[in-house]
Amino acid sequence: MFWNEKIECMPQEELKKLQYDELKTLIEKLYNNNQFYHDRMEAKGVKPEDIKCLEDISKLPFMFKQDLRDYYPTKLFTVPNNQVVRYHVSSGTTGKPTLVGYTEGDIGYWSEALARSLTSAGIGPDDVLQVCYGYGLFTGGLGLHYGGEKVGATVLPASTGNSERQIELMMDLGVTAIACTPSYFIHLMGVAKKMGVDFRKDTKLRVAILGAEPWSESMKKKIEDETGVEAFDIYGTSEQAGPMFSDCPCHNGIHIAADIMYVEVIDPETEEILPPGEKGELVVTMLQKEAFPLVRYRIKDMTRILTDPCPCGRTSPRIERITGRSDDMLIVRGINVFPSQIEYTLMQIPEVGDQYMIYVTREGALDNMKIQVELKPEAFSDNMENMLKLRSRIESALKKYLNIAVVVELKEPGELPRFEGKAKRVIDNRVI
Amino acid sequence: MMSNIIKQLSIFVNNEPGRLAHISSVLKECNINMRAFNLAESTEFGILRAIVDNPDEAYDALKLKGIIAKKTDVIGVYLEDHPGALFMAADALGKANINIEYGYAYSYKDKAIFFIRVDDPVKAVEVIGKQGIKLVSDSEI
Numbered sequence: 001m002f003w004n005e006k007i008e009c010m011p012q013e014e015l016k017k018l019q020y021d022e023l024k025t026l027i028e029k030l031y032n033n034n035q036f037y038h039d040r041m042e043a044k045g046v047k048p049e050d051i052k053c054l055e056d057i058s059k060l061p062f063m064f065k066q067d068l069r070d071y072y073p074t075k076l077f078t079v080p081n082n083q084v085v086r087y088h089v090s091s092g093t094t095g096k097p098t099l100v101g102y103t104e105g106d107i108g109y110w111s112e113a114l115a116r117s118l119t120s121a122g123i124g125p126d127d128v129l130q131v132c133y134g135y136g137l138f139t140g141g142l143g144l145h146y147g148g149e150k151v152g153a154t155v156l157p158a159s160t161g162n163s164e165r166q167i168e169l170m171m172d173l174g175v176t177a178i179a180c181t182p183s184y185f186i187h188l189m190g191v192a193k194k195m196g197v198d199f200r201k202d203t204k205l206r207v208a209i210l211g212a213e214p215w216s217e218s219m220k221k222k223i224e225d226e227t228g229v230e231a232f233d234i235y236g237t238s239e240q241a242g243p244m245f246s247d248c249p250c251h252n253g254i255h256i257a258a259d260i261m262y263v264e265v266i267d268p269e270t271e272e273i274l275p276p277g278e279k280g281e282l283v284v285t286m287l288q289k290e291a292f293p294l295v296r297y298r299i300k301d302m303t304r305i306l307t308d309p310c311p312c313g314r315t316s317p318r319i320e321r322i323t324g325r326s327d328d329m330l331i332v333r334g335i336n337v338f339p340s341q342i343e344y345t346l347m348q349i350p351e352v353g354d355q356y357m358i359y360v361t362r363e364g365a366l367d368n369m370k371i372q373v374e375l376k377p378e379a380f381s382d383n384m385e386n387m388l389k390l391r392s393r394i395e396s397a398l399k400k401y402l403n404i405a406v407v408v409e410l411k412e413p414g415e416l417p418r419f420e421g422k423a424k425r426v427i428d429n430r431v432i
Numbered sequence: 433m434m435s436n437i438i439k440q441l442s443i444f445v446n447n448e449p450g451r452l453a454h455i456s457s458v459l460k461e462c463n464i465n466m467r468a469f470n471l472a473e474s475t476e477f478g479i480l481r482a483i484v485d486n487p488d489e490a491y492d493a494l495k496l497k498g499i500i501a502k503k504t505d506v507i508g509v510y511l512e513d514h515p516g517a518l519f520m521a522a523d524a525l526g527k528a529n530i531n532i533e534y535g536y537a538y539s540y541k542d543k544a545i546f547f548i549r550v551d552d553p554v555k556a557v558e559v560i561g562k563q564g565i566k567l568v569s570d571s572e573i
Contacts (some may be wrong), residue, residue, distance in 0.1 A: 061492070081557075123535065132486050157510075317538050370475075375444070375500065377495075377500045380442075380444050380500045380501075381502070382440075382442035382479060382481065382500055382502055382504040382549070383533060384472050384479060384534075387477070387479070388474060391474075409475070409476040409477075410447075410476060411446055411477070412444050412446055412499070413500065414498045415446055415500060426451070
């Protein structure tokens with residue numbers, strides 16, 4: 001099933017021409033109207049007329065997450081404020097968060113991409129879609145909500161939490177499709193089991209649209225085997241708009257709507273463009289973005305591009321499920337966490353020394369994060385209550401900043417490992 | 433000068449195998465004798481509280497070894513060996529509105545001493561003294 005068969009199945013040559021036209025228009029607009037892009041292109045000695053074919057995109061400068069921070073909040077926006085209809089905010093690496101803005105057109109291409117993905121997963125007007133991504137500053141909830149409405153499904157904006165109620169609603173309303181993080185789905189499976197609910201017998205759930213955190217083939221198999229639901233993998237970050245692209249029923253990679261996003265994979269060290277099939281760092285250019293364009297953005301996700309024809313008939317390139325990051329970002333319970341954020345928060349607390357360690361584990365379906373910190377000698381109190389208060393003060397500071405609960409352990413100075421050269425402060429013991 | 437306020441060593445101990453052994457070996461190396469001690473614990477760390485024969489020397493030795501320690505003022509109350517001895521001391525402090533943060537006992541032959549950490553040690557010495565209860569002086573340690 002297709003939402004937009006003309007574009008989704010467009011012959012390669014036509015598709016490339018469409019992409020080139022979009023790119024050229026975008027680059028001309030940016031060069032002439034936005035100081036940031038103008039200066040960056042000048043610095044690299046490239047002008048809009050140098051972009052003579054799609055491959056010339058490689059002449060353009062890269063953009064980094066740091067740029068989003070340096071130009072916070074809206075200096076990278078290319079439209080006047082009265083055209084911005086929405087903001088979303090994601091956590092930044094340190095200090096400032098990342099702000100993304102949308103015009104009506106941006107919401108349009110975002111919903112369009114989701115409509116294509118949901119349709120390919122067989123979701124349409126007869127479906128009830130339970131969206132258990134967080135609604136709010138995070139893009140997941142509202143993104144899937146708009147996409148679901150666009151394909152005519154009945155959307156249940158359940159957001160996260162209150163899992164027993166989620167399962168009751170799923171049964172009462174005949175929910176056929178669910179969108180959430182894979183770990184939350186596994187959590188729901190556990191809750192359903194405790195309630196004596198069998199997904200196969202007691203619900204009409206057929207499809208799960210899962211994403212926003214790394215997951216594996218074995219997790220997918222566990223979900224499908226235990227619930228009889230078909231799981232689809234959805235990809236997209238807030239910089240791109242939000243969750244957007246998914247695999248098709250052939251389940252052999254995430255179809256990237258080529259008219260919306262241009263993908264390259266580079267060697268993160270040499271910055272050389274890698275041929276299809278080779279694994280490297282994903283670089284994205286959003287071809288239709290208006291409020292806050294993104295050109296050759298180093299998203300830091302590691303994957304490979306697949307160009308062999310897909311039996312579903314879609315001609316767009318595909319990317320393999322994201323298998324890791326080229327930076328140190330962690331995804332914990334669907335939330336992006338940079339070790340630098342943790343360091344930044346800890347360094348604001350006078351009692352805490354310079355050394356810390358981060359441990360991430362998965363118990364059942366839930367990620368846990370434990371942070372060990374060294375105490376400064378003068379912060380030590382003989383009073384246990386004061387010590388426990390200090391510990392909970394550090395925990396609340398981290399929770400406030402990271403938006404996830406963490407467990408803090410106090411250690412004596414010299415107890416935590418010291419590193420020569422590159423510090424390895426993150427131990428991720430999750431098996432996914 | 434003799435004083436009824438005793439310097440206790442409070443030592444931060446990581447809650448992991450061998451930590452206490454390490455700290456006691458440092459004390460042994462420095463020839464420091466522990467008279468009484470108590471261990472308070474949370475999940476990942478503990479606080480070792482010890483009455484030692486030479487707190488200043490012990491403190492410096494531990495500090496030199498990178499162990500977090502602190503000198504804390506406590507008082508030591510002699511408890512007579514009969515029912516109600518603890519009550520007398522505790523009751524006097526309670527009536528004087530002095531809060532006991534923690535305490536631990538030491539007994540040797542016919543002597544029993546209750547070491548207590550209170551929020552106002554100076555006032556506590558005065559209150560206990562008025563009750564005619566004997567206090568340990570630092571020179572006795």
